[in-house]
Amino acid sequence: MYIKSLEIADYRNYARARVDFCEGLNVLLGGNAQGKTNLLEAVCLSSVGRSPRTPRDKELINWRASRAKVKIEVQKRAGSETVELIIDRTQNKSVLVNGMPISRMGELMGVLSSVFFLPDEIKIVGGGPGERRAFMDIALCQMSRSYFYLLQRYNKTLSQRNRLLKSGGFTADALDVWDAQLVDSGAKIIKTRKGYLERLGGYAAKNHEFLTGGAETLDLTYEGVGGAELSEIAEAFAADLKRGRERDIALGYTHPGPQKDDVCIKIGQTDARSYGSQGQKRTAALAVKLAELDLNAAEKDDMPVLLLDDVLSELDVPRRQKLLQRTAGVQTVLTCTHIDDSFKDLSGYKIFSVSGGRVE
Ligand SMILES: Nc1ncnc2c1ncn2[C@@H]1O[C@H](COP(=O)(O)OP(=O)(O)OP(=O)(O)O)[C@@H](O)[C@H]1O
Ligand SMILES: [Mg+2]
Structure with a gap:
């Protein structure tokens, strides 16, 4: 287009x-x-x-x-x-x-x-996990409206669960109901993001090779709730919620889930998020953005x-x-x-x- x-x-x-x-x-x-x-x-x-x-x-x-x-x-x-x-x-x-x-x-x-690259897009690599989640979510929302609605549903459930945790007025059964709903939409989000990263990662590595003349390799992996298949992710997420419940209650918000996950970005053996040089971060961010373009070219008509x-x-x-x-x-x-x-x-x-x- x-x-x-x-x-x-x-x-x-x-x-x-x-x-x-x-x-x-x-x-x-x-x-x-x-x-x-x-x-x-x-x-x-x-x-x-x-x-x-x-x-x-x-x-x-x-x-x-x-x-x-x-x-x-x-x-x-x-x-x-x-x-x-x-x-x-x-x-x-x-x-x-x-x-x-x-x-x-x-x-x-x-x-x-659109795929946009603004000067502070370097934050995809050097910024906090929220920047990397936002990157995935914006790209995925543009590719699929159902992902947009899924994310909206998850965020709504999450804020309701958090409100309940803060108010203290809940029973274990009530929390179970919220957890089941969180797991339902959350596992789908995680599954979609993981699939996206896997496909994006191949293009990102190629672009990075192109930009650096093959001097360095780039690798992207999802970090957070485990599992590959939807059912495995749902199980892992449910287990994380169960394990973290005491802490969630004590602190008044939900710890595990798509709202906490991250993307590990490695250049060679180095975690570029913490140890990349300014130039390395910029090149990696650009490679990732160009990969977004390649992925669209491969999967979308326009x-x-x-x-x-x-x-x-x-x-x-x-x-x-x-x-x-x-x-x-x-x-x-x-x-x-x-x-x-x-x-x-x-x-x-x-x-x-x-x-x-x-x-x-
Ligand atoms: N709401 C607004 N109303 C009027 N002017 C605004 C408003 N918001 C920003 N500006 C002005 O718009 C001007 C141009 O901003 P812009 O970021 O587009 O510059 P630029 O051409 O990209 O410059 P640079 O090369 O420094 O990036 C700025 O001087 C800013 O003060
Ligand atoms: Mg400008």
């Missing part, structure tokens, strides 16, 4: 802007603080319904305005679709797909699929769009060139502050100059 156009009004430092993207590489070029990332952010927002930079939607509204609008037109194999978002200071955010308001965020998933914010400045020239080669065949929107030698072998890209909240 590819984005045909993006229109924004009163969004961040923009009053009004329209960008007509090409199917290939689109470069948003401009100095610092001109509005490059803001444009990419608007694309991410249209894709997953929230900004990758802030959980507070109101920050997206231009300081002088009371509501922001974003509209995107996507061309897919099956035809074109539109996504519109309206963020108001006093009302809930509204989302329209093909002109119709949606009632559940899940309906937005997959309309515009390729997602690739959004790269400021990645070039962090890479050396050979890695930069390698990354740009990889964008062939995928609509890519890339921000940078200058065009250098790494672009010299590329053809047919479109440059947008971004300055003071204007795009030309």
Whole structure:
């Protein structure tokens, strides 16, 4: 799929802007603080319904305005679709797909699929376990709406169980009921994540080899509740809950489960999460993101769009060139502050100059 156009009004430092993207590489070029990332952010927002930079939607509204609008037109194999978002200071955010308001965020998933890489994406490797879980969940939600609803169901059950633990007003039987429900949706989440990581891991290793010229190997494994088959995972999760119940009661929240699990990322024999160098973490994170693209290419009819914010400045020239080669065949929107030698072998890209909240 590819984005045909993006229109924004009163969004961040923009009053009004329209960008007509090409199917290939689109470069948003401009100095610092001109509005490059803001444009990419608007694309991410249209894709997953929230900004990758802030959980507070109101920050997206231009300081002088009371509501922001974003509209995107996507061309897919099956035809074109539109996504519109309206963020108001006093009302809930509204989302329209093909002109119709949606009632559940899940309906937005997959309309515009994207793989994004922002400067702090390095946190997939170097950040806490929550960053790695969020990475898997965002990718999986885009690939499958049922996963989105499964996650919602699990989180609801989890917060109900936690509320019960905190209140202290429960019987062992009541907890058993909540545990059974947690295990039911939780085991499915874990099974889906494990399967995803297994498939992603192969592509991530290949991309890593490509980016490093084969100097280092990358390995991803799920860390947390054990088991391979759904029934084994359910059994292991139920046992973990049982074993941890006293502790859960004492501390007032649920310890084991998908909300605690992690992904182990190894470069060679080293745990990159704790011991990777800055460059190693960045390259590993990029390999993982490119793997997300490969996996979509293999399993989905439509390729997602690739959004790269400021990645070039962090890479050396050979890695930069390698990354740009990889964008062939995928609509890519890339921000940078200058065009250098790494672009010299590329053809047919479109440059947008971004300055003071204007795009030309
Ligand atoms: N809600 C808002 N209303 C008005 N301006 C805003 C709002 N939110 C952010 N800005 C401004 O938008 C400007 C551009 O931000 P953006 O992150 O897009 O810059 P950039 O071009 O990506 O720069 P860099 O190269 O430094 O990453 C910033 O100066 C910021 O202060
Ligand atoms: Mg920026």
